[in-house]
Amino acid sequence: MKHFRLARAAAFVIALSASLTSISYAADPGKPEIRFGATAGPYSDQIRYGIKPQLEKEGYKVTIVEFSDYVQPNLALADGALDANAFQHEIYLKKFSEDHKLALSELVKVPTAPIGLYTHKHKTLNDVKDGATVSLPNDVTNQARAIILLQQLGWVTLKAGVDPVKSSERDIASNPHKLKLVPLEAAQLPRSLDDVDYAFVNGNFALAAGLKLTDALLLEKIPPYYLNLVAVRTADLNKPYVKDIANAYRSAAFGKVIDERFAGFSKPSN
Structure with missing residues (x-):
């Protein structure tokens, strides 16, 4: 009986030690929960189906916070309400961070749905x-993407010397069809389709509204600087949980989810 008790105690110690070792090795012990912000639609779904399961296997609790605009996710990240977000491209991140004096950085680019007409x-x-x-x-930044497509169609031309990536309505030199441009908050663009002739809709909001990418009359060929990304606070870039997020996005498991659920998305090279 004595030997049995000793053996049972030893087995318990070994099991407990293995469990503790697994937890401390797999998850950042200083970050048990990761709060991940994203706009409703494909980018929150990428986290839900491709990232959250991986991080939870490593011992993290993952909470997804959905937003309906492009302003609050960065403000929430900067003030610590979020630990990462996924909804924007690098040009938007840089300008927003400069305008609001935020210390935010790109972590990794993600498969992105193109803006379409x-x-x-x-x-x-x-x-x-x-x-x-x-x-x-x-x-x-997203208005410039639309204007670039308008120029490709020949519906407008830009003034000489204007950088298309930074263009706005003020930079249009000619408008042969006398188009009436109606700037709206990105989330409102799908709803505008009943009231306007054409609408440029960001891919995530198009899909969230039930539109198919193949429904667009024109789809953007996304250059690298317009691929969406995961952003984190600059001070957190080298923290273990941030590295775990990046590894999850670069994994074969995530790639499989993209192939199965997000056909037609432009994929990053990283």
């Missing part, structure tokens, strides 16, 4: 008529 009223781009209304994002 949608309509409920026309069959083709050739149907554009003089005086047509076109809604587009009202934030600086």
Whole structure:
């Protein structure tokens, strides 16, 4: 009986030690919960199906906080209400951080749905008529993306010397169809489709509204600087939980989720 008790005690100690070792090795002991912000739709779903399961296997509790605008996620990240967010590209992050004096940094780029030109009223781009209304994002960086596409269509031309990536309505030199541009908050663009002739809709909001990427009359070919990314506080870049987030996004398991659930998304090289 004595030997049995000793053996049982030894087995308990070994099991407890193994459990503690696994927890301390797998998860950042200083960060038991990761609060992850994202706009509702594909980027929160990427976290839900491709990132959260991996991080939870490593011992983290993962909470997803969804937003309906492009302002609050960075403010919440900067003040510590979030630990990471996924909704923006590098140009937007840099400008927003500069304008609001925030110390935020890119961690890793993520598969991204392109901005597209949608309509409920026309069959083709050739149907554009003089005086047509076109809604587009009202934030600086995403409005420039829409204007670049307008220029590619030949619907507008920009003033000489203007950097298209930084362009706005003020930089349009000619507008042969006399288009009426209607800047709106990005989240409101899908709802505008009943009121305008055409609408430029960011991919995440298009999918969240039930639109298909293949429904667009024109889809952007996303350059690297317009790929969405995961942002964290600059001071946290080298923390273990941040490295675990990056590894999850770079994993084969995440790649499989993208292939199965997010067909048509532009993928980063990192």
